[in-house]
Amino acid sequence: AAGVIQSPRHLIKEKRETATLKCYPIPRHDTVYWYQQGPGQDPQFLISFYEKMQSDKGSIPDRFSAQQFSDYHSELNMSSLELGDSALYFCASTQGSNQPQHFGDGTRLSIL
Amino acid sequence: GENVGLHLPTLSVQEGDNSIINCAYSNSASDYFIWYKQESGKGPQFIIDIRSNMDKRQGQRVTVLLNKTVKHLSLQIAATQPGDSAVYFCAERMDTGRRALTFGSGTRLQVQP
Numbered sequence: 001a002a003g004v005i006q007s008p009r010h011l012i013k014e015k016r017e018t019a020t021l022k023c024y025p026i027p028r029h030d031t032v033y034w035y036q037q038g039p040g041q042d043p044q045f046l047i048s049f050y051e052k053m054q055s056d057k058g059s060i061p062d063r064f065s066a067q068q069f070s071d072y073h074s075e076l077n078m079s080s081l082e083l084g085d086s087a088l089y090f091c092a093s094t095q096g097s098n099q100p101q102h103f104g105d106g107t108r109l110s111i112l
Numbered sequence: 113g114e115n116v117g118l119h120l121p122t123l124s125v126q127e128g129d130n131s132i133i134n135c136a137y138s139n140s141a142s143d144y145f146i147w148y149k150q151e152s153g154k155g156p157q158f159i160i161d162i163r164s165n166m167d168k169r170q171g172q173r174v175t176v177l178l179n180k181t182v183k184h185l186s187l188q189i190a191a192t193q194p195g196d197s198a199v200y201f202c203a204e205r206m207d208t209g210r211r212a213l214t215f216g217s218g219t220r221l222q223v224q225p
Contacts, residue, residue, distance in 0.1 A: 004155070033212055040120060042201055042215035043156065056212050090155050097211040100146055103155035 002026055004093050004104035012110045013081050021076040021107045025093030031055070032074040033101055034066060037088040049074055050097065078109075086111045120199060122220040131189040131223075135202035135216045140183060142204035146213065147176060147187045151198045159187070159200075189221075197223045 005024040013019050025032050031050045035043035036059075045058035049068035060066075063081075068074045078085060088108050092101035125131050137145065143164035148156035162169045162176045162185075169176050175188040185202050199220050203213040 031211075035213075042217055043213075045212035045214070048212055058212055092155075092213075100158045100161050101213060102158060103148075105153070105155045 004091055004102055006089075006091050006104035006107050008107060009105065010108045010110075012112060014112050015081060015083065017081050019078045019081060019109060021078070021089050021091075021109070023074045023076070023091030023093075023104060025072050025074070025091070026095075026102055029093035029095045029102075030072060031094045031097055032068055032072070033092040033094075034060075034074070034076050035090045035092065035103075037090060037106070039087075043090055046076070055097075081111050083111050085109060120218050120220045122222060124222045124224060125192050127192060127194060127223055127225050129192055131187075131192045131196070131221060133187045133189075133200050133219045133221065135185040135187075135219075137183050137185060137202065137204045137214075137216060139204060139206070139214065140180075141206055142214075144205045145176070145178060145185050146203045146205075147174075147185075148201045148203060148215075149196075149198045150201060150218070156201060192221075192223050194223045194225055197221055 007022045033048040034046040037043040046060040047066050048056045052068045063079050066076045088106040090103050090106045092103045146161040147159040150156045160171045160176050167178050173190045177186045199218040201218045202216040
């Protein structure tokens with residue numbers, strides 16, 4: 001079965017640079033969630049979209065923004081990167097809001 | 113992997129034994145709960161879910177128990193196999209309002225062959 005696809009899988013940036021992470025949800029899934037997972041930590045919710053509109057907002061820094069496009073893929077834009085932004089970034093998708101979230105394998109972002 | 117586990121509780125079991133992983137959740141308004149398995153370098157993988165109108169649900173080799181009185185969730189894995197070695201997270205969510213998951217602290221399961 002098709003899964004959530006994230007790209008890139010690995011990304012290395014320097015402080016103050018920008019990064020864009022992409023998420024392609026499971027076909028026919030209309031809701032996308034972004035989570036950040038630091039080393040040894042549990043995933044923390046950042047932001048979500050339903051039918052291309054932001055549906056919920058968690059602990060997403062103001063330096064980050066995201067959107068969902070007409071084909072339901074989503075992008076997380078990160079600016080003025082800081083060392084503390086080094087983490088795994090996961091995208092999850094669902095069809096509607098009442099189903100389990102299915103996760104991609106994440107983007108590992110390293111800030112030098 | 114990402115969960116090097118310096119601070120993760122670890123459960124070590126022998127292959128073939130049953131495993132029980134526990135989780136205390138925080139929000140009494142949560143009414144939907146999920147267990148995820150996370151292997152090194154991978155995203156959380158859905159195992160089983162349960163809604164608050166149930167106290168037990170069974171899947172293939174797995175059982176989830178929910179005790180709303182004490183806000184406790186457990187995952188039982190029967191006949192644990194080496195492939196079950198991973199970090200396990202419980203997650204909670206409300207069925208109305210915010211639909212994002214709140215994850216509990218993970219537990220590392222190590223299966224000894």
